Amino acid sequence: MLFRIHREGYSLLAISAIVLIGLNYAIFQLLPIAFWPLLILSVILYGIILQFFRNPVRSIAVTDNHLVYAPADGKVCVIEETVENEYFKDKRLQVSIFMSPFNVHVNRNPVSGKVQYFRYHKGKYLVAWHPKSSTENERTTVVYGMGNAEILMRQIAGALAKRIKWYIGEGQEVQQGGEMGFIKFGSRVDLYLPLDAKVEVKMDEMVKGNKTVIARL
Numbered sequence: 001m002l003f004r005i006h007r008e009g010y011s012l013l014a015i016s017a018i019v020l021i022g023l024n025y026a027i028f029q030l031l032p033i034a035f036w037p038l039l040i041l042s043v044i045l046y047g048i049i050l051q052f053f054r055n056p057v058r059s060i061a062v063t064d065n066h067l068v069y070a071p072a073d074g075k076v077c078v079i080e081e082t083v084e085n086e087y088f089k090d091k092r093l094q095v096s097i098f099m100s101p102f103n104v105h106v107n108r109n110p111v112s113g114k115v116q117y118f119r120y121h122k123g124k125y126l127v128a129w130h131p132k133s134s135t136e137n138e139r140t141t142v143v144y145g146m147g148n149a150e151i152l153m154r155q156i157a158g159a160l161a162k163r164i165k166w167y168i169g170e171g172q173e174v175q176q177g178g179e180m181g182f183i184k185f186g187s188r189v190d191l192y193l194p195l196d197a198k199v200e201v202k203m204d205e206m207v208k209g210n211k212t213v214i215a216r217l
Contacts, residue, residue, distance in 0.1 A: 013046075058177070059210070070213075071180070071191065074188075074206070075205070076202065076203055077188070078190070079096075080094055086141055092193060095190075095215065096188055096191070099189070105187065106209065110153060110191060112176040115168055116170070118141070119141045121138065140164055141154050149194060153191055155181055157183060164181065168181070193214075193215050196217075201215075
């Protein structure tokens with residue numbers, strides 16, 4: 001698996017490198033005895049920031065719209081039947097994935113199709129696993145049309161994630177597994193599926209984007 005850095009991290013990584021280099025140089029000049037401990041801490045801190053913006057190459061060998069792939073890395077935190085009030089306004093099967101700061105935070109298209117609906121909503125920054133985060137937090141709502149079925153996906157900002165990025169728009173044709181967005185520093189993704197979808201994951205299961213099959217349609 002090829003290791004890449006996501007473009008959302010370029011500016012922060014560059015600024016962090018400049019600040020840390022400047023700080024270490026100043027300490028080396030003014031307080032040499034503290035230089036090596038600070039250098040070690042700086043390398044560890046930079047490594048943490050670097051790993052957060054990793055963007056592994058994960059292609060889907062064969063696209064199949066009967067399979068709903070995980071749109072993100074993380075832990076399954078919700079599997080339940082619920083009412084989706086923004087678009088469908090009826091009962092759907094909800095599967096949610098919580099992304100900790102140590103997960104890959106790239107978001108991917110779970111299916112191929114046309115973006116039938118897209119909205120960005122300003123909101124609060126409750127912790128991502130809070131039950132009301134799906135309707136009260138900053139979020140986006142994307143509906144994928146696949147001909148005879150529709151799937152809704154939400155990017156939800158958490159208590160630390162206060163910047164959602166998306167790269168798709170209403171009316172756009174998208175490919176299963178393609179990159180659709182990024183959320184910084186801890187967040188959550190919700191999927192709303194047809195009630196007859198067969199869920200292939202369990203509560204608290206760790207999943208990987210483009211690798212784990214969430215459900216079969």
